[in-house]
Amino acid sequence: MNSSSHNSRRGFLKSTAALGVGYWVAGRASADEPGAAAPPAKDLNFACIGVEGKGTSDSNEAGEHGHIVAICDVDETKLAKAAERFPDAKRFYDFRELFDEMSGQFDAVTISTPDHTHAPAAVRAMKEGKAVYCQKPLTHSLYEARRMSEVARETKVVTQMGNQGTAQSGLRRSAAIVQAGALGPVHEVHVWTNRPIWPQGDARRESKPVPKNLHWNLWLGPAPRRDFAEGYAPFAWRGWWDFGTGALGDMACHTMNMPYMALDLRDPIAVTAETAGHNKDSYPKWSIIHYEFAATDKRPAVKMTWYDGGKRPPLALLEGAQIKDSGALIVGEKGKLYAPDDYGGAMQLLGNVTAPEVKIKESPGHFKEFVAAIKGGDPTVSNFADYAGPLTEMVLLGNLAVWAADAGNGPRIEWDAKNLAAKVTPAYERLVKPEYRSGYSI
Numbered sequence: 001m002n003s004s005s006h007n008s009r010r011g012f013l014k015s016t017a018a019l020g021v022g023y024w025v026a027g028r029a030s031a032d033e034p035g036a037a038a039p040p041a042k043d044l045n046f047a048c049i050g051v052e053g054k055g056t057s058d059s060n061e062a063g064e065h066g067h068i069v070a071i072c073d074v075d076e077t078k079l080a081k082a083a084e085r086f087p088d089a090k091r092f093y094d095f096r097e098l099f100d101e102m103s104g105q106f107d108a109v110t111i112s113t114p115d116h117t118h119a120p121a122a123v124r125a126m127k128e129g130k131a132v133y134c135q136k137p138l139t140h141s142l143y144e145a146r147r148m149s150e151v152a153r154e155t156k157v158v159t160q161m162g163n164q165g166t167a168q169s170g171l172r173r174s175a176a177i178v179q180a181g182a183l184g185p186v187h188e189v190h191v192w193t194n195r196p197i198w199p200q201g202d203a204r205r206e207s208k209p210v211p212k213n214l215h216w217n218l219w220l221g222p223a224p225r226r227d228f229a230e231g232y233a234p235f236a237w238r239g240w241w242d243f244g245t246g247a248l249g250d251m252a253c254h255t256m257n258m259p260y261m262a263l264d265l266r267d268p269i270a271v272t273a274e275t276a277g278h279n280k281d282s283y284p285k286w287s288i289i290h291y292e293f294a295a296t297d298k299r300p301a302v303k304m305t306w307y308d309g310g311k312r313p314p315l316a317l318l319e320g321a322q323i324k325d326s327g328a329l330i331v332g333e334k335g336k337l338y339a340p341d342d343y344g345g346a347m348q349l350l351g352n353v354t355a356p357e358v359k360i361k362e363s364p365g366h367f368k369e370f371v372a373a374i375k376g377g378d379p380t381v382s383n384f385a386d387y388a389g390p391l392t393e394m395v396l397l398g399n400l401a402v403w404a405a406d407a408g409n410g411p412r413i414e415w416d417a418k419n420l421a422a423k424v425t426p427a428y429e430r431l432v433k434p435e436y437r438s439g440y441s442i
């Protein structure tokens, strides 16, 4: 890059975006070059997809670090409200049109839509060279999670999933303490949540007229066509198989995150579930899911159990510590580490364990880490290729077991992670890779 480009970083950003090259987001050489000035705070242009609910804070964070040039929401009322915050942004109802019309004019995207529309929007963004901040769980299906990792690796764009606990020093410290061997060999992990806090286990809702402000067909996106009804949008879509990922998908990318980092819990070899029973339309009222992980060169084989809908691990495991609504417990031969919260940031050591001195890399903050990586700084931790994709795959495999456990206790499903397939039966293919409606692809 020549010196005049250095002097006009803003112009550079604009021109690379206009070319659709995505150099700025893919490459990170320029900030390290001699003479490169620290970039002004608002050099980046963002497009924000889904701008209420979690999208409110995601778009606000983007607005703190850049210019919001485009906003997209399928709800006209919500879009109009967001336009009051970002009056200069061009408005869209359909994210595909946003990319068609404006792809040359922004560097990064936030995606804060329901789970079933993350992948089509994110893959399109990555293929167009955009940095992507996408909410957790990264995707709705196992295939989408694998695909997101692959496309992130191919395109080399900066990515970050919205499991913000990853940036907490407490979470990183707990993971480092386990890795330092403070608990001795670990064979067992328990993780639980107070979710669902939305209806699950119900029959399909009675059809209702689509509200005037809602583009229902766009809200459905790649999911199978169904009539509008109350109890899907906003928020409660979490409880329906076609849109959400149940209590597990909603929380495990947070609550399993610390044990995942500590023990590298990727590529389970088998999964089994017990559930309240369900109709394969709405998720069950409760589930208990057993994951099995093979030994690695750093740790023995591990069994992890997930509990939701009021189910909890045996209290005796906590050795008198108070059980909280959500938590993670890592059980070692010498002692236990208990994270009594949703995000894995808090820590109690149980048994005769002393925390060793550990070194961790502090994060500037989860979204700031994303912005810094775009500007040539250190890579994000919860990037799609190496961290968030495999984490989401591991989490969502639990739902395969829940699907199979539609009448109480399900079969043990042996999993071939490399080929993304259950070993014994092709019966789960539809769940691993749901078909998209026409107009959507990844």
Ligand SMILES: NC(=O)c1ccc[n+]([C@@H]2O[C@H](COP(=O)([O-])OP(=O)(O)OC[C@H]3O[C@@H](n4cnc5c(N)ncnc54)[C@H](O)[C@@H]3O)[C@@H](O)[C@H]2O)c1
Pocket (backbone or CB within 6 Å): 049, 050, 051, 052, 053, 054, 055, 072, 073, 074, 075, 078, 093, 095, 112, 113, 114, 115, 117, 135, 136, 137, 162, 163, 164, 218, 219, 221, 233, 234, 235, 236, 250
């Ligand atoms: N990281 C966290 O702590 C956290 C917290 C809450 C939610 N989330 C995640 O954020 C995402 C959104 O959850 P929510 O509860 O805010 O959902 P929501 O139902 O409130 O939807 C968010 C916004 O997206 C819009 N939207 C829906 N479909 C769209 C589409 N196809 N294109 C554009 N806009 C669309 C909605 O109208 C709404 O404004 C989910 O993936 C959820 O898991 C993360």
